[in-house]
Amino acid sequence: MIEDNFILREPLLDPKQRVIGFQFSWLQKDPNAETSLENLNHLLEFVAGHLNDDDKGFLLGDSLLFLEAAPELLQAEGLSLFPPKNTVLILHKKYFANEATLEAVKKLRTLGFGICLRGAEITTLERSFFAYVSHIEVKLNASNFASQAKVYASLKQSAVKMVARNVATWQDFDACSALGLDSFVGKLHLTPRPSSAPKALNSSQTTILQLMEMVRKNADVQQLELVVKRDPTLAYKLLRYINSAGFGLRTEVQSLKHAVQMLGYSPLYRWLTVLLATASSSGYSPVLLETAIVRGRFAEVLGQMKMSKAEAENLFVAGMFSLLDRLLGLPMQEVLSSIQLPDVVTDALISRGGIYGPYLALAEASELNSTLVGSLAESVKISAEDVNAAHLASLVWAKNVASAA
Structure with a gap:
C-alpha cells in the first residue's frame, strides 16, 4: 500500500x-x-x-x-x-x-x-x-x-x-x-563542474539581490520598478515565471506593479529567488536549477500541512537557497552574506536545524535515494501518502516553471 x-x-x-x-x-x-x-x-x-x-x-x-x-x-x-x-x-x-x-x-x-x-x-x-x-x-x-x-x-x-x-x-x-x-x-x-573563472556576483545578480532586500522591507512598488528598469531582461524573465502555469493565475500579469497588486510581496520574493538562480553569467546546469525548484516547492508543500502560508513560503526560499551556492558557484557563507534571511531559514540551510530544517531535509532525502526518508517524515508527523503526493505534485509544478526559464 x-x-x-x-x-x-x-x-x-x-x-x-x-x-x-x-x-x-x-x-x-x-x-x-x-x-x-x-x-x-x-x-x-x-x-x-x-x-x-x-x-x-x-x-x-x-x-x-x-x-x-x-x-x-x-x-x-x-x-x-x-x-x-x-x-x-x-x-x-x-x-x-x-x-x-x-x-x-x-x-x-x-x-x-x-x-x-x-x-x-x-x-x-x-x-x-x-x-x-x-x-x-x-x-x-x-x-x-x-x-x-x-x-x-x-x-x-x-x-x-x-x-x-x-x-x-x-x-x-x-x-x-x-x-x-x-x-x-x-x-x-x-557536484558543480570545476571552473577556473573568478567567482563573483554579476550585475544582474546584484540587482536581483537588491530587489529581494527591497521586497523584504516592503518598499514602494515604484521604487522596485525603477530598479528593474536598469535591466529590462530581468523584468521580462520575472513576468514569465509569475505567469507560468506553476502559479496557476487566471489573469496574465502585465507589470511588476500588477504582480504586487495581485500577489503581494511574499510570493514576489520567491520568484526573485528563482530568477537569481538563473542569472549566472558563467552558465549553470539545467538539472541543478530544476532540482532546486522541485526541492523548494516540495519543502513548501510539506510545510503547508503544518504551518502558516507565510512560513511555508519561507520553506520554498530555503529549498531554493540550499542549492544556490552551487548554482552561483559561490560558497554558501558568501551567498548568505549577500542577503538578509530570517534566522530560521539560515538555520535550515547551515545545519538542517530549526523548525524548517526537517522539512528541507525530507525533501532533500527523497532526491538522494536516502533511507532516512521514513524517519524524517515521522519526525514531522507527515504520512507516507502525503509525502508522496507532495513529491509528485512538486515535480509537475517544477516542470511548468522550468519551461519558463
Whole structure:
C-alpha cells in the first residue's frame, strides 16, 4: 500500500545535462515486507493519478519515467494508466530466464513500453536480449575503459539506448557522452563542474539581490520598478515565471506593479529567488536549477500541512537557497552574506536545524535515494501518502516553471 512506501527519485539526464525524465524507486517502511501484486497496483495507480489529467494528459510532458520493476509489476493492471512511450521498466537480467516474464516483456514492448536491462555484463552481453529491450544500463569501469569504448561504439549502431549509472566525475561524464551514451542517472549533477573563472556576483545578480532586500522591507512598488528598469531582461524573465502555469493565475500579469497588486510581496520574493538562480553569467546546469525548484516547492508543500502560508513560503526560499551556492558557484557563507534571511531559514540551510530544517531535509532525502526518508517524515508527523503526493505534485509544478526559464 502507498502508506507503506516512499517514492524516491533520481533525475535522468541527457549529454547536455538537461532533465529528460526521472527514475523512481520504492522505499518500504519495512524492508523485509513482501510486495504483493495488489500493493504494486496501488502504487502504480497512486503515481499515475498524480501525473495524469483527464484534459491535459501526462503532466510531465515528454519526460521519461524509469520504474524499477520485478516480474510481478509486469502483470499489474496499473501499468495501463501510464503512457507507454514515456514509461521504461527496469528489469534485471536474471528475470529473463523465466518464460512467463519473457512473454510479459514481449507484450509490453508490443504496447510501446520500454524495457531497460540491468545487471548485464556489457562486454559479454548476449545479443539475443536486444530483441526485448529498449535500453541497457551500463556502468563505467575506469580500469577497462578502452575495451568498453569499443563495445559502446558497437552498441551505438543498434536501436538499444545506453543509460549510464553512477558516473563519478565530470570527466567520465564527458567521456561517456563522446562514446554515444544516451542518458545518465545519478547524483553527479549535485557536484558543480570545476571552473577556473573568478567567482563573483554579476550585475544582474546584484540587482536581483537588491530587489529581494527591497521586497523584504516592503518598499514602494515604484521604487522596485525603477530598479528593474536598469535591466529590462530581468523584468521580462520575472513576468514569465509569475505567469507560468506553476502559479496557476487566471489573469496574465502585465507589470511588476500588477504582480504586487495581485500577489503581494511574499510570493514576489520567491520568484526573485528563482530568477537569481538563473542569472549566472558563467552558465549553470539545467538539472541543478530544476532540482532546486522541485526541492523548494516540495519543502513548501510539506510545510503547508503544518504551518502558516507565510512560513511555508519561507520553506520554498530555503529549498531554493540550499542549492544556490552551487548554482552561483559561490560558497554558501558568501551567498548568505549577500542577503538578509530570517534566522530560521539560515538555520535550515547551515545545519538542517530549526523548525524548517526537517522539512528541507525530507525533501532533500527523497532526491538522494536516502533511507532516512521514513524517519524524517515521522519526525514531522507527515504520512507516507502525503509525502508522496507532495513529491509528485512538486515535480509537475517544477516542470511548468522550468519551461519558463
